[in-house]
Amino acid sequence: MFWQLVVSGLATGCIYALVALGLTLIYKATEHVNFAQGEMAMVGAFLGYTLYTDLHLPVSMAVAGAVVLSGVVGLVIQFVVIRPAADQPHFNVFIITMGLSIVLRSLAGLVWSHDEFPFPGLFPVRPVTFGPVVVTPLNLGTIAVAVGIMAGLFAFFRYTRHGVAMRAVCERPEAAQLMGVEVRRVFAAVWVLSAAVSGLAGALIAPVLNLSTHMGAVVIPAFAAAILGGWGSFPGAIAGGMALGVIENLAGGYLAGQIKNMVPFLVVLGVLVVRPQGFLGEKEIRKV
Amino acid sequence: MTWAWRVLLWAGGAAGLWWLKGTLGLFVVNLLLVYVVVAVGLNVLMGFTGQISAGHAGFLAVGAYVAALVGQHAPGLGVGWALLAAGTVSAVLGVVIGLPALRLAGFYIAMATLAFGVVVSEAILQLDAWTGGADGMYVLAPTWFGVSLETDEQKFWLVLAVAVLTVVTASNLARSKVGRALTALRESGVAAECVGISTPFYRTLAFVVSAFYTGMAGALFAYVVSYISPDAFSIELSIDFVAMVILGGMGSIGGSILGAALLTVLDQYLAAFQDFRALIFGLAVVVCMIALPNGLQGLFRAAGARLRG
Amino acid sequence: MLALRDVTVGYGKTPVLRDVSLRVDSGRIVALLGANGAGKTTVMRTVMGLLKPWSGDVRLGARDIGGLRTARVVRLGIGLVPEGREVFAHLTVAENLRMGAYTRRDAAEVAQDRERVFRLFPVLGERLGQRAGTLSGGEQQMLAIGRALMARPRLLLLDEPSLGLAPLLVREIFQVLRQIHREGTTVLLVEQNAHMALQVADYAYLLETGRVVRHGAPAELLEDPAVKRAYLGG
Ligand SMILES: Nc1ncnc2c1ncn2[C@@H]1O[C@H](COP(=O)(O)OP(=O)(O)O)[C@@H](O)[C@H]1O
Numbered sequence: 032m033f034w035q036l037v038v039s040g041l042a043t044g045c046i047y048a049l050v051a052l053g054l055t056l057i058y059k060a061t062e063h064v065n066f067a068q069g070e071m072a073m074v075g076a077f078l079g080y081t082l083y084t085d086l087h088l089p090v091s092m093a094v095a096g097a098v099v100l101s102g103v104v105g106l107v108i109q110f111v112v113i114r115p116a117a118d119q120p121h122f123n124v125f126i127i128t129m130g131l132s133i134v135l136r137s138l139a140g141l142v143w144s145h146d147e148f149p150f151p152g153l154f155p156v157r158p159v160t161f162g163p164v165v166v167t168p169l170n171l172g173t174i175a176v177a178v179g180i181m182a183g184l185f186a187f188f189r190y191t192r193h194g195v196a197m198r199a200v201c202e203r204p205e206a207a208q209l210m211g212v213e214v215r216r217v218f219a220a221v222w223v224l225s226a227a228v229s230g231l232a233g234a235l236i237a238p239v240l241n242l243s244t245h246m247g248a249v250v251i252p253a254f255a256a257a258i259l260g261g262w263g264s265f266p267g268a269i270a271g272g273m274a275l276g277v278i279e280n281l282a283g284g285y286l287a288g289q290i291k292n293m294v295p296f297l298v299v300l301g302v303l304v305v306r307p308q309g310f311l312g313e314k315e316i317r318k319v
Numbered sequence: 320m321t322w323a324w325r326v327l328l329w330a331g332g333a334a335g336l337w338w339l340k341g342t343l344g345l346f347v348v349n350l351l352l353v354y355v356v357v358a359v360g361l362n363v364l365m366g367f368t369g370q371i372s373a374g375h376a377g378f379l380a381v382g383a384y385v386a387a388l389v390g391q392h393a394p395g396l397g398v399g400w401a402l403l404a405a406g407t408v409s410a411v412l413g414v415v416i417g418l419p420a421l422r423l424a425g426f427y428i429a430m431a432t433l434a435f436g437v438v439v440s441e442a443i444l445q446l447d448a449w450t451g452g453a454d455g456m457y458v459l460a461p462t463w464f465g466v467s468l469e470t471d472e473q474k475f476w477l478v479l480a481v482a483v484l485t486v487v488t489a490s491n492l493a494r495s496k497v498g499r500a501l502t503a504l505r506e507s508g509v510a511a512e513c514v515g516i517s518t519p520f521y522r523t524l525a526f527v528v529s530a531f532y533t534g535m536a537g538a539l540f541a542y543v544v545s546y547i548s549p550d551a552f553s554i555e556l557s558i559d560f561v562a563m564v565i566l567g568g569m570g571s572i573g574g575s576i577l578g579a580a581l582l583t584v585l586d587q588y589l590a591a592f593q594d595f596r597a598l599i600f601g602l603a604v605v606v607c608m609i610a611l612p613n614g615l616q617g618l619f620r621a622a623g624a625r626l627r628g
Numbered sequence: 629m630l631a632l633r634d635v636t637v638g639y640g641k642t643p644v645l646r647d648v649s650l651r652v653d654s655g656r657i658v659a660l661l662g663a664n665g666a667g668k669t670t671v672m673r674t675v676m677g678l679l680k681p682w683s684g685d686v687r688l689g690a691r692d693i694g695g696l697r698t699a700r701v702v703r704l705g706i707g708l709v710p711e712g713r714e715v716f717a718h719l720t721v722a723e724n725l726r727m728g729a730y731t732r733r734d735a736a737e738v739a740q741d742r743e744r745v746f747r748l749f750p751v752l753g754e755r756l757g758q759r760a761g762t763l764s765g766g767e768q769q770m771l772a773i774g775r776a777l778m779a780r781p782r783l784l785l786l787d788e789p790s791l792g793l794a795p796l797l798v799r800e801i802f803q804v805l806r807q808i809h810r811e812g813t814t815v816l817l818v819e820q821n822a823h824m825a826l827q828v829a830d831y832a833y834l835l836e837t838g839r840v841v842r843h844g845a846p847a848e849l850l851e852d853p854a855v856k857r858a859y860l861g862g
């Protein structure tokens with residue numbers, strides 16, 4: 032029982048971690064906090080669903096398409112909404128993304144309706160037994176894909192020219208410009224990457240939650256995860272996401288079932304009161 | 320502003336209400352006034368200190384349920400006491416949320432308040448012995464010196480009185496030393512510290528005042544709609560409140576009134592098209608923030624300046 | 629090579645530079661001197677396209693580069709070692725150098741330039757895997773210069789490279805500067821340390837509150853009583 036809860040918690044946690052990574056990417060590069068991250072994941076999942084049902088693509092292709100199309104959505108958002116507000120205080124941009132989250136949700140409602148749709152899983156749900164633990168391939172596959180993406184991102188930032196340039200822009204945009212980096216292009220690229228990662232998260236979690244416009248709420252556990260791990264830290268986002276997924280699942284399994292929904296919020300409130308820098312974060316909290 | 324202008328503005332407001340009563344009915348007017356109280360309250364937080372709340376529906380819910388419970392368990396209690404109780408309970412929770420906010424900044428506060436809003440909804444569901452859970456509860460009409468305020472018209476005078484009181488106290492607050500301190504704080508927390516303003520104290524104070532107004536508004540809301548349930552206090556409502564403040568213009572009380580009025584009226588006309596309604600509200604926030612960071616109030620002010628040459 | 633003509637520019641509404649004209653001919657070391665706040669950094673930022681001139685023009689050869697995007701200016705062969713070094717503290721020394729070569733695709737020659745940087749600053753070669761933030765001030769300055777060299781600029785701008793360094797290190801930096809120049813890079817050097825700057829420079833400009841008040845060969849400026857009084861300690 033315990034290990035089963037841990038494994039399925041890890042699977043959910045990986046999703047939180049991916050969305051939290053998306054948040055962290057944008058934050059590190061531009062210091063903007065994107066409230067609409069969850070809606071970007073939701074739209075990505077819907078796009079995948081359309082590819083699957085209307086274009087009859089195989090599931091894996093539909094998910095890959097969802098990732099690509101999410102990137103496009105991220106690019107459009109960056110161009111139309113974020114760039115015109117680039118000179119404004121971060122506070123204003125945060126509010127803009129709040130508005131954006133409503134816009135995306137209502138647009139999705141207009142296009143796809145607010146009903147729930149069954150989303151095909153990339154992996155089967157028939158459980159398999161490993162010694163005393165019974166797990167579903169869906170859980171394991173989700174974990175594998177998420178971990179693979181995280182490793183890929185790590186390698187990208189560590190070893191590629193563009194990855195290193197992104198880190199440089201995060202730290203000192205002006206000095207990066209002096210190296211010949213087109214900073215505005217990097218900002219756009221960051222939104223594309225962030226949206227693509229979130230779109231993947233959406234497509235991975237949709238089979239579990241059922242696809243609906245309410246899926247955007249995943250941003251809340253993602254925020255909780257990022258804050259738990261230490262806001263602005265990539266390892267923190269990943270560790271925080273996994274920890275939150277497991278805590279949530281264990282609380283749901285051993286305590287009252289309804290507690291599960293409140294866990295992210297209690298975690299946010301708890302962490303903010305006890306240790307606002309999170310558990311892997313740097314000591315100082317920026318006063319924005 | 321000169322006296323003449325102020326009288327003119329109040330008169331204009333009254334005429335506007337009269338017209339709305341004719342077109343949309345008194346119920347909508349009452350709701351509008353409740354939202355005016357919320358928007359002005361939220362503006363104390365957002366406009367004066369630059370702290371954003373994504374959970375003001377939570378304070379509204381607390382006030383509403385306090386009023387409903389007071390009505391149920393102490394039916395004889397006057398409406399003044401009920402409002403005070405609703406405001407106070409909400410303000411106490413404002414301290415609880417505001418205190419950690421001392422050490423936090425920017426979006427952390429937004430997340431903490433967002434979490435607060437959801438925890439309140441969830442708590443209402445769980446405490447179903449008192450609140451009726453998801454079924455909600457009916458709200459008894461408030462009493463004023465033994466008279467039960469049953470009709471929309473009676474409620475109108477109550478809500479109007481509180482709304483006027485809110486606007487007047489908030490404007491005085493804005494002009495007072497405290498208000499100027501809060502504004503200085505928004506401009507730059509550090510600079511405010513330098514001129515001897517205690518940042519933590521005022522930040523918490525802003526939370527408390529804002530929560531008090533919103534708690535009172537919650538009680539009024541309960542009286543006006545006379546039936547409340549947790550799903551009336553969603554995250555969406557919290558974001559609607561933010562939209563009211565943004566649309567009107569952060570830091571401007573007149574702007575908040577305008578924002579609340581505009582969105583309430585729009586809401587009525589778009590009630591049948593929920594997605595369009597949300598789309599328009601969301602777009603209003605986005606466009607307003609990009610093109611008019613000072614809201615409608617800023618637009619009017621700029622237009623006025625141009626007219627005067 | 630580089631010429632500013634009647635450039636006026638500032639921040640917000642107040643102009644900081646007024647009708648500044650100066651020239652850096654190919655193969656020279658030109659010094660730009662002036663007290664704190666005179667506008668020296670502003671000149672550098674304008675050349676790099678970080679500020680757009682309000683009037684006047686900035687030319688590189690025949691080309692007007694005034695207000696061109698910084699990334700474009702860098703690709704035209706101008707490099708800046710900014711005031712305060714501005715190394716990427718969270719990146720390793722190797723990654724900082726890699727960022728310096730960001731615009732280049734000729735891997736073989738980039739490798740050669742890396743070797744050249746290690747020849748000029750052997751200490752950087754020993755610290756490749758270390759985060760730049762953990763280097764000493766002097767080492768960070770070397771890294772900042774090395775990073776700029778990695779782009780193989782035709783014209784190198786240095787903004788107060790001696791600032792905050794111990795005298796011995798300052799000498800070392802200036803020696804390297806001479807070396808870089810000998811190897812064919814044109815240099816525009818901003819300094820408050822007028823003595824050192826005039827020793828290496830072929831020509832110098834003196835900036836006071838946003839205007840060029842004197843210019844000439846170092847020998848002339850060293851003789852100028854006003855310059856002596858203000859910048860050379862009597
Ligand atoms: N970002 C800025 N905003 C406003 N004024 C500035 C800014 N940077 C510099 N200044 C002003 O411009 C003038 C020249 O600055 P600067 O070019 O940095 O001088 P220097 O490099 O010679 O010390 C100074 O008076 C300074 O106060």
Ligand SMILES: [Mg+2]
Binds near residue numbers: 665670
């Ligand atoms: Mg300077």
